[in-house]
Amino acid sequence: MKTLLLLLGVVVAVLVAGAAAFYLWASHEADRQLTSVVDTHVVTFPMPFPASAEDLAAAGVTADPDGRVALDRARERGRHLVSARYACADCHGANYGGGVMLDAFPMGRLLGPNLTTGRGSVVAGFTAADWDRAVRHGVRHDGRSSAMPAQDFQQMSDQELSDIVAYIQSLPPVDNEVPPSSYGPLGQVLLATHQLTPAADMIADHHHAHLVEPPPVSDxxxxxxxxxxxxxxxxxxxxxxxxxxxxxxxxxxxxxxxxxxxxxxxxxxxxxxxxxxxxxxxxxxxxxxxxxxxxxxxxxxxxxxxxxxxxxxxxxxxxxx
Ligand code: HEC
Ligand code: HEC
Missing domain, CATH: 1.10.760 (Cytochrome Bc1 Complex; Chain D, domain 2)
Incomplete structure (x- = not known):
């Protein structure tokens, strides 16, 4: 009886040690994936795009010296894009001051950061290249892979992204410090065993040129x-x-x-x-x-x-x- 109990104890101890070692490996491997720097192209595009001949005609002017017409049109287009096509507000909040993508232990807590100009903004000083990497590549400002689902947005044209930025930046500033996103034990194991893939790794090519403008509606x-x-x-x-x-x-x-x-x-x-x-x-x-x-x-x-x-x-x- 005593030997049997001893044997059982040894088996349990081996299992516990094995599970601990596996988890240690998984959390290390997940960390490696999330902290490795992703190499992407560096693009630039105007923010906002200049007014087109149709924009000027619609505004009843012949020139746009202070860029007012361009900005108004960009904001209008951006508002439509985030209302009818791109679900940024689902995760970044209806006021873009921060929201929740997933908050479920043991998966993790993935929070959409504050995109407004208020306190806690993660996009202060963002250039076109930074917006491109964040939205179309799933790469954070510091070059690391992010939980931002960029695989869904990689087809977006420069103008559409520029329009969305113009719209978001026209919104009232929200003061909200959103804590950084983190994966729980299950999320780490899924990442380590490649059952969960960071957005940046789902995108095959980080150097492929994007469309400058969306195709015309008639195309x-x-x-x-x-x-x-x-x-x-x-x-x-x-x-x-x-x-x-x-x-x-x-x-x-x-x-x-x-x-x-x-x-x-x-x-x-x-x-x-x-x-x-x-x-x-x-x-x-x-x-x-x-x-x-x-x-x-x-x-x-x-x-x-x-x-x-x-x-x-x-x-x-x-x-x-
Ligand atoms: C978040 C995931 C998701 C996205 C994005 C999505 N769909 Fe769906 N769609 C589904 C699912 C799941 C069903 C099945 C729903 C059901 O069985 O009740 C569905 C059903 C449909 C149906 C009903 C078809 C049928 O035979 O019942 C249509 C039409 C449709 N989707 C069109 C679209 C279009 C067009 C888009 C893009 C603008 C789109 N969906 C984007 C998940 C999605
Ligand atoms: C399904 C949820 C989801 C959607 C939809 C989404 N985001 Fe995000 N976004 C996130 C999360 C989560 C993060 C933080 C990721 C991290 O820190 O790992 C993020 C991060 C960002 C960042 C910051 C990147 C950085 O450098 O820190 C920007 C900018 C951004 N998103 C813009 C957008 C825009 C614009 C849209 C719509 C076109 C959008 N997001 C749609 C979830 C989402």
Missing amino acids: PAFGAHLAATCMGCHGAELAGGPIQGGDPSWPPAANLTPYADGLAGWTYEQFASTLRTGTRPDGTALRAPMTLVMPYSTAMTDDEMHALWAYVASRPAVATP
Whole structure:
């Protein structure tokens, strides 16, 4: 009996020591990933972009010597972009003074920092290159990898990013010191075992030139540009399937290609109505996380909705993975 107990004790001690050693390794490895410096290109673009001939005509002037027209137009476009396409406020807060991406022990606490000009701002003195690295590369100001989901924003053009900056900087300053983001034990183990990938590592090429401006609305490429924001969940081919890195309780993303269990037979009206009401043609309601997209899709213009549908409907039919 005594030998059996002793044996059991030894087994437990070995297991505990093994788990401790594994955790030590994982936390060290996660730390290595999060503190290594990511090499990116250094870009520059105007903030704001100068007024175009149409901007000047719309403002009823022939020149914009103090840049007022350019700034007003940039802010207007930026406001639309963050209302209809890019979900910055979901994590940085409705007033952009800070918000929550994830706060769940043992995963971690990923907080969206303060992007306003108030106390606690992380973007004070940011150049175009700093905004580019933060938003389109997932790289922090100090060169380290960040939890900012830049993989969803890498297709954004220089002008769109510049417009978003113009809009955010026009907002009232918020004084709020947001604590730095950190991963808990589970988050560290997932990072170390590559089941969780930092945004910067999901982006294959950190030196590839970005679009300067979005494609014109009349260009079929504009629809593809819009659909880039759907691909984080619906996949690069829009064929749907389980959402990578998503909440395990989420249903798989729907197949948006003209496949049998996809959007075969859908009309533009059905597509637009689904994205604007949250109810499918068969009367069923869309579930989370598609519901999180609704505030944005309801703010899309008719031109945007048409361009998006033209692209979606032109995709080859692909079976759901
Ligand atoms: C899903 C949540 C989420 C969304 C959406 C999001 N962010 Fe972030 N962002 C974060 C988190 C979390 C951090 C802090 C990451 C860290 O410190 O590791 C961050 C950091 C940043 C930073 C600071 C980088 C630095 O140098 O410290 C900027 C700038 C930024 N985000 C801008 C934006 C803009 C602009 C958008 C919209 C186009 C956006 N974010 C959308 C979660 C998000
Ligand atoms: C955050 C993840 C996510 C994003 C981003 C997203 N979707 Fe979805 N979408 C889903 C999920 C999950 C479903 C399935 C919902 C359900 O089964 O109730 C879905 C369902 C749909 C449906 C219903 C299709 C059907 O057959 O039921 C349409 C249409 C759709 N999405 C279009 C889009 C478009 C267009 C975009 C980009 C503007 C987009 N989605 C962005 C997750 C997402």
